[in-house]
Amino acid sequence: MAGERSTLKVGPLSFRSPFFLASGTWGLGDSLERYFTEEEIRTYIGAFVTKGLSLEPMEGNPPPRLAETPCGLINSIGLENPGIKVFLEKYYPLLKSYEVPIIFNLHGKTVEEFLALVQILKETDVRSIELNISCPNVAEGGIAFSQSPETVARLIRGVRESFSGLLVVKLSPIGPIMEVARICEEEGADALTIANTYPAMAILSYSPLSIIKGGLSGPAIKPLTLRLVYELSQKSKLPIIASGGILTGRDAFEYYLVGARAFQVGTANLIDPRAVIRIYNEFVELMERYERLSD
Amino acid sequence: MAGERSTLKVGPLSFRSPFFLASGTWGLGDSLERYFTEEEIRTYIGAFVTKGLSLEPMEGNPPPRLAETPCGLINSIGLENPGIKVFLEKYYPLLKSYEVPIIFNLHGKTVEEFLALVQILKETDVRSIELNISCPNVAEGGIAFSQSPETVARLIRGVRESFSGLLVVKLSPIGPIMEVARICEEEGADALTIANTYPAMAILSYSPLSIIKGGLSGPAIKPLTLRLVYELSQKSKLPIIASGGILTGRDAFEYYLVGARAFQVGTANLIDPRAVIRIYNEFVELMERYERLSD
Amino acid sequence: MDSALVLSNEALSKNIYLLTLHIDSQKASKFKPGQFLKILFDDQRLDPLIPRPYTVHTLSDNRLQILYQVVGKGTTALSKVIAGQVLRFLGPLGKPFPEDLPLPLGLCAGGVGVAGFSFLLQKLPPSHLKSVKLYYGTKTKEDLVRLELFESFGIDIELATEDGSLGNKGFVTDILEKDLKRQGISTVLACGPRGMLKRVKELAERHSIKAYLVMDTFLACGTGFCKGCVIPRKGGGFFHLCEDGPTLPAEQVDI
Amino acid sequence: MDSALVLSNEALSKNIYLLTLHIDSQKASKFKPGQFLKILFDDQRLDPLIPRPYTVHTLSDNRLQILYQVVGKGTTALSKVIAGQVLRFLGPLGKPFPEDLPLPLGLCAGGVGVAGFSFLLQKLPPSHLKSVKLYYGTKTKEDLVRLELFESFGIDIELATEDGSLGNKGFVTDILEKDLKRQGISTVLACGPRGMLKRVKELAERHSIKAYLVMDTFLACGTGFCKGCVIPRKGGGFFHLCEDGPTLPAEQVDI
């Protein structure tokens, strides 16, 4: 792959780098330029995945929204975002100027909302979406979709009817994931992101009691998501984009060995905004060493 | 609870301490004496849970059986054990002499094997069992049970018919856990252990490729199991014995706050064989501080 | 991320430490008072996972100091670091203290909240120093660390301890209140526990003066990416502490 | 668990370090050559989670040394430890080297596998030393650490490097083989990479001498609780390295 880097294809798109910036871990992307040169963006960042975007602006959840756990991070952001229209107007033009593929991560409370989001994007030049059917931090929609294969079928069928671009579905690690993956394939999705965060909980103070229920990300979950990618890649023909605890090139390489073809860097961005460059370089080095070994 | 420590009741049994040594993390218990005084065993160890015991001796899985992951441990022991009969003859008498309640963790490949194990125990003075329907490391039985509420119903009904002692069921965190818990309650189990390890995977070397598929334990999973205990304790009336990443008194205390009534110390024993003493003391101190605060 | 060499890491009281780092001087010149950095351990260990934020306590040339209190895992680990080891950091992050704060300026510090004020004092025009007063309160005498440093600026200082072991007995906001009543202060910049900040906010409203609160919450990115560090905004919505703060106008926060 | 004060932690080559600890002398007296300890960091950080095992390299009074190679997260973290810090440990663990090993004794070390032999040499009756020969091989010259120490015992030493930069060029087992052919050795105690141990096992069988292999695998408990550290036993079943080993009779292991 190191050699064919410039032609990594997922669905109808090709990417210069297999490393994507995961949804919600680089906000709306407006500060990419502060941490990368344009050259670095073009070289290292295969795609920028937007924060989950909804029809209307969302304020997100009240604090606490974060807690650290051993080698993990719980977040309960609750999809704070300015809504798809504001995003298209205010943020998208700047992002486009970076010449990096932009994947729109979409959040609908219902199938109908998802379809309405896609209708809005049809009026634009947007060619890539990731359906977030797996957010553990919202009262409606989100992870509930991933529990119901029938709803997922209806959703993807509807989206596919009106959207011919890159259609990625981001699954929850919880629930009937094998069945949901099969349905995504049947209904014509182009790729799967495996996986979103794991429902988790932490207690921040005892008196008064303060708890957070949210999604667990980071290195703690990597062995779990690695297992899922391994199982799924044997069952599904769709290309898998791995997401879960990728902090080093080794992590990505391990996902590659079990079948993933692209990688999302999430929590790592929160530790170091330039993490993706290090991860990319480590990965390429491992790829080269490994190809030599298997000759 | 600090005050009523001597009367912690779970089902028909009472325990001096709410801290149990989790199955498989203290082997067959023959070296308890090497790390604890008799007094310490009586004070700090609420119960000793045996390694999973099967009808026939089991050799366990070939190496690799272990891998460390960030803040977690993957094991794939494969229930290496000498079989119930050898255990009763060779290990049980010594264990009994420690005057600590002994819970027999049982592994059957089928419902029938479980019932046969219980028949054998009926001929003895054994009064407590934990049904392991959640081991991720065996080809037959184990975690497969936890995926099938009907089988669990049949299993517990069968066991309950012939066994009147403490009947604990150890659930898998994966699968329809709410439904399985409900069935355990309906069929007359006395308590639930929440939860066994999480199916996970690690790659130990690239060339030649060496992987391990096994169960993830340790601090990494605590936020996940904490969430399960929280959800289950609102749905189930059965007392919950928490198992998952308890390394400190705080960990146990958090499980207590979300509804657990006893605690199993697992991976912590592998780090420090005397961990349970520290954890117990930290827990009691927190309990006392918290009771004072909530006055 | 940049590297920092640990020059010393000294316990000033049971739980309060002074960390002295050597950093690149060009990088150092970018820090302004009120900004913070996130510190990462340089040893592949992933726990704690997220680098913790600390305010710049003092800075001269390439010598950057941090004053911190041990409260949990990250600060405990930091307290075990010793001279000669290397750390990594990200910064400067966050907005500086507002410029040209109207004088007379009251600096109100609860405990280790005092940390960032010294860098401000280092940077203030010397002529302003006589119009600055530090209100500094802790639980007990031994936590009143770095007094000599603050005295060296020649500013007015009033101390308070909850147990009365040094200075006024009681809360630091009690002494601040007296001065506000006497109209001796135009602006307050406050940093300390949430309860203290609430009280400062009340006092500022009551006495119609401007107050800024340097706030604290758990941060993940510190760079505005994750939207995790919210502080409710008066009238609805949220501040993101790492981007909009850590210094926020008291009248705009809803705490 | 017991405490150990770090007296020094010195790089001997790019990846090989010598850690010197001060431990309680009563505890020290319990260690026998071939036994190991597990080292835990004393700072609440949970990564690496499981304390790593290390053989006692040298021991006198309360000064215990460990010779280790940096290979992953745990050893990297250990390499960053410096004098003055405190570590915790559990031990002694495992079975000592067999007593009264028939002479002449060959010690066959690959790389840092040499670590445990020095403690054995410290404890052997001085009269035995002339009947001990150390075969010590590494990839390259700079990894042949602690030569002075081993020379100080007055034993026979033969060196090998894969690149021929010092001693014989090739594998350490090649020089061992020559001596076995000459029937100069009755017992071999070998510690090193799996490939080397396999070769020693073959050679011992071919030359009908007794060999013991000091083996390595990832350990969790180190105390026999978890059953994770299995080494296949010839004829079926498994050894548990931490309980039955780490030194195992070559003819009984299936590697």
Ligand SMILES: Cc1cc2nc3c(=O)[nH]c(=O)nc-3n(C[C@H](O)[C@H](O)[C@H](O)COP(=O)(O)OP(=O)(O)OC[C@H]3O[C@@H](n4cnc5c(N)ncnc54)[C@H](O)[C@@H]3O)c2cc1C
């Ligand atoms: C901009 C900024 C600058 C700072 N500067 C300094 C400084 O100069 N000196 C200094 O001593 N400290 C400073 N702090 C505070 C410091 O960052 C924390 O004390 C530190 O992160 C604690 O880390 P820890 O791992 O030791 O504690 P942790 O283990 O992280 O826990 C500390 C406490 O916070 C609680 N907590 C954890 N997560 C949350 C959450 N999501 N919401 C609410 N509470 C939570 C825990 O329960 C615990 O009581 C600053 C904080 C910020 C935001």
Ligand SMILES: Cc1cc2nc3c(=O)[nH]c(=O)nc-3n(C[C@H](O)[C@H](O)[C@H](O)COP(=O)(O)OP(=O)(O)OC[C@H]3O[C@@H](n4cnc5c(N)ncnc54)[C@H](O)[C@@H]3O)c2cc1C
């Ligand atoms: C009894 C005993 C005594 C020892 N004494 C010494 C000594 O004196 N000096 C010394 O330098 N070393 C010694 N070792 C080896 C030492 O313990 C390891 O090198 C150390 O644990 C590595 O830790 P790490 O975190 O740095 O590496 P890790 O990150 O744990 O990885 C090290 C390597 O092991 C591989 N690995 C991890 N898990 C497994 C597994 N389950 N099965 C197979 N491979 C795995 C990894 O892929 C990697 O290549 C001893 C080992 C034992 C068992």
Ligand SMILES: Cc1cc2nc3c(=O)[nH]c(=O)nc-3n(C[C@H](O)[C@H](O)[C@H](O)COP(=O)(O)O)c2cc1C
């Ligand atoms: C702070 C935060 C916000 C996130 N927001 C979103 C989101 O809006 N939409 C989404 O699909 N995933 C979201 N995620 C999930 C990440 O994109 C990623 O899939 C997950 O964190 C696992 O990868 P990691 O372990 O590399 O972080 C968020 C994660 C974090 C930590």
Ligand SMILES: Cc1cc2nc3c(=O)[nH]c(=O)nc-3n(C[C@H](O)[C@H](O)[C@H](O)COP(=O)(O)O)c2cc1C
């Ligand atoms: C090495 C090892 C062996 C285990 N063996 C068993 C077993 O035989 N039966 C069982 O029910 N659980 C077994 N478990 C699961 C533990 O009892 C415990 O439920 C789990 O590890 C989660 O708790 P922890 O995070 O405290 O370890 C084993 C766990 C480990 C780490």
Ligand code: FES
């Ligand atoms: S900490 Fe991430 S936005 Fe502030």
Ligand code: FES
């Ligand atoms: S490491 Fe646990 S039994 Fe050997």
